Amino acid sequence: MKTETIISLENVTKRFPVGEGEFTALDHINLTFTKGEFSGLVGPSGSGKTTLLNIIGSLDVPTEGKATVIGHDIASLSHKASAKLRNHHIGFIFQVFNLLPVYTVFENVEFPLLLQNKTASERKKAVMEALDWIGLADYAKKKPNKLSGGEGQRVAIARAMVKRPEILIADEPTANLDAANAHSILKMMKKLNRELGTTFIFSTHDEKVMTYLERIIHLRDGKVELDERIKNKNQAS
Amino acid sequence: MKLALQLAYRNLVGAGLRTWLNVGVLTFAFLMIIFLNGILDGWNHQAKTDTIAWEYGNGHLLNEKYDPYDPFSIQDGHGILSEENKENLSPILLQQGSIYPEGRMVSILLKGIEVNQKTLKIPTTNFKENASAIPAIIGVNMATSTNLKIGDQVLLRWRDKNGMFDAKNIIIVDVFKTNVPTVDHGQVWIPITHLWEMTGLENHATYFVANEKFKPKAIKQWNYVSQKELLHDLDEIISMKKSSSSILYLLLLAIALLAVFDTQVLSIFRRQKEIGTYVALGMTRSQVVGLFTIEGTMYSLFATVIGCIIGVPLFWYLSKTGMAFPTSSQDMGIAMADRIYPVYGISLILGTVALVVISATIVSFLPxxxxxxxxxxxxxxGKIQ
Incomplete structure (x- = not known):
């Protein structure tokens, strides 16, 4: 099952205009990700980690090359089609959680299901199940500003996982967390990866995260420097 | 749409004070528009009703030589109407004259009217015959300006059929209160039989006032002017007043809409990450545009609801008790009651709701x-500037 290619990047290049010139954020990237991978993009700031995640997440398109995600060519998708792809198949976890401030925990987690036009009972069942995964079922009525950093990120994980996406993109998910919370979050993600078969792709330069990854892709100046599959002590957590 | 409404509602309620400040400003504008229009409509309604009751009846049948806008036509603008055509008509004969209250000369319009007429509200039943003087009734404004009161006698001078000056005392038998200045200012009402006798113009009338049963028909030497045509000038004045007042309430609405517009602009700037999150979670950009537009529209819907909660009892109370206006406002030259009862019609309310909702939607959509x-x-x- 793990050999099924879910993401394919062929010569993906991304350039941004800077003043009168251009900045190359990604330079002919060739990578594939298989279903159920727990992998991470590692590299210094400006190496192109987030840009690559944004292209995989269909939030951005490559300047050159082809990015295929779950059979969809990202560059050829309309706004509506890419929104549908994100809504049904891709979950996002951000460094600063990006919880919607006026919604409760329940409503935040419920949001992607509202966009999928699920019924109220389906939504409630799925949300409570997702909150159970992260151990915050009792926090359903709380507002995000009443949560600690670790709790906020767990709610963000529940929001990303509630729709059971094939791919989960986590951009520096532990950057704002202390060590204990970071480990707790990573163990939870690893568990969801194993139980639900979701493909996790991280961008990180956090050593703690790297100890959980099965595959580490080192990026530097927009190029793949090293793509290694490793056996870590925390992989079985 | 349902989702956008649901999300917009959550966002607005969650935004707390920011929402309620906007709603407050819109509610104020909404209520003021209805309040001001209600007063004008009430004034309009009362002015028309009073003018019809006191002056116009169901229309005027004018002698062809008489032009209401030309005082020189009064002298010759009268005639006799055949008996078969007099049905449902009350004659009025106009003559110019002067009275001398407190020794000063005041030019007046002498109006002869039938004692037993019921078409106009002029209290002609109060004409009591007096051996020494002609019974006359005047309006409150005329009484004030001439310092005359009931029981006072004053010398009246007029020209008889030969053009010679004649004079006799009139006695004020009643002072009536009316909101219609055109039957009050500078006018003295006397029984038409006396005026016929004084001028030798027996059975003559300058014009006839039609009652509700009158059926207009072509009569030689007489022109029928319908009630609608008579009210045309009043309609024009009210319409002009409405136009000038609309500037005030459009200004109010503009201020309220500016608040909504500013909030939207600031909101889009401040909620960039939220917008990005919506898109990342699977909303299309047009859905996000729709969400923000509906949020703006919802301010106006909240304002409508709060406006109804405050406005319904307030406007109901005002429409029942009326609003007193200062005495000086009675001298405006058109019918204006000392107490105006605002009229809040369904078209005014629905029109205002539509105006507020549509304009709020437009100013929300633009940013x-x-x-x-x-x-x-x-x-x-959060990098967009």
Whole structure:
């Protein structure tokens, strides 16, 4: 099952205009990700980690090359089609959680299901199940500003996982967390990866995260420097 | 749409004070528009009703030589109407004259009217015959300006059929209160039989006032002017007043809409990450534009609900008790009651709701269009300036 290619990047290049010139954020990237991978993009700031995640997440398109995600060519998708792809198949976890401030925990987690036009009972069942995964079922009525950093990120994980996406993109998910919370979050993600078969792709330069990854892709100046599959002590957590 | 409404409602309620400040300003504008229009409509309604009751009846049948806008036509603008055509008509004969209250000369319009007429509200039943003087009734404004009161006698001078001056005392038998200045200022009402006798113009009338049963028909030497045509000038004045007042309430609405517009612009700037998150979670850009537009529209819907909660009892109370206006406002030259009962019609309320909702939607949509061009990656970073 793990050999099924879910993401394919062929010569993906991304350039941004800077003043009168251009900045190359990604330079002919060739990578594939298989279903159920727990992998991470590692590299210094400006190496192109987030840009690559944004292209995989269909939030951005490559300047050159082809990015295929779950059979969809990202560059050829309309706004509506890419929104549908994100809504049904891709979950996002951000460094600063990006919880919607006026919604409760329940409503935040419920949001992607509202966009999928699920019924109220389906939504409630799925949300409570997702909150159970992260151990915050009792926090359903709380507002995000009443949560600690670790709790906020767990709610963000529940929001990303509630729709059971094939791919989960986590951009520096532990950057704002202390060590204990970071480990707790990573163990939870690893568990969801194993139980639900979701493909996790991280961008990180956090050593703690790297100890959980099965595959580490080192990026530097927009190029793949090293793509290694490793056996870590925390992989079985 | 249902989702956008649901989300917009959550966002607005969640935004707390920011929402309620906007709603407050819109509610104020909404209530003021209805309040001002209600007063004008009430004034309009009362002015028309009173003018019909006191002056116009169901229309006037004018002698062809008489021009209401030309005082020189009074002298010759009268005639006799055949008996078969007099049905449902009350004659009025006009003559110019002067009275001498407190030794000063005051030019007046002498109006002869039938004692037993019921078409106009002029209290002609109060004409009591007096051996020494002609019974006359005048309006409150005339009484004030001439310092005359009931029981006072004053010398009246007029020209008889030969053009010679004649004079006799009139006695004020009643002072009536009316909101219609054109039957009051500078006018003295006397029984038409006396005026016929004084001028030798027996059975003559300058014009006839038609009652509700009158059926207009072509009569030689007489021109029928319908009630609608007579009210034309009044309609024009009210319409002009409405236009000038509309500037005030459009200004109020503009201020309220500016608040909504500013909030939307600020909201889009401050909520960039939220917009990026919506897109990342699977909303299309047009859905996000729709969400922000509906949020703006919802301010006006909240304002409508709160406006109804405050406005319904307030306007109901005002329409029942009326609003007193200062005495000086009675000298405006058109019918204006000392107490105006505002009229809040369904078309006024629905029209105002539509105006507020549609304009709020437009000013919300204008800044929200920018979202369609936002780069979600930049929005997520909060980097858009």
């Amino acid at each position: 929200a269009r920018k979202i369609a061009k936002l780069n979600p990656v930049e929005a997520l970073k």
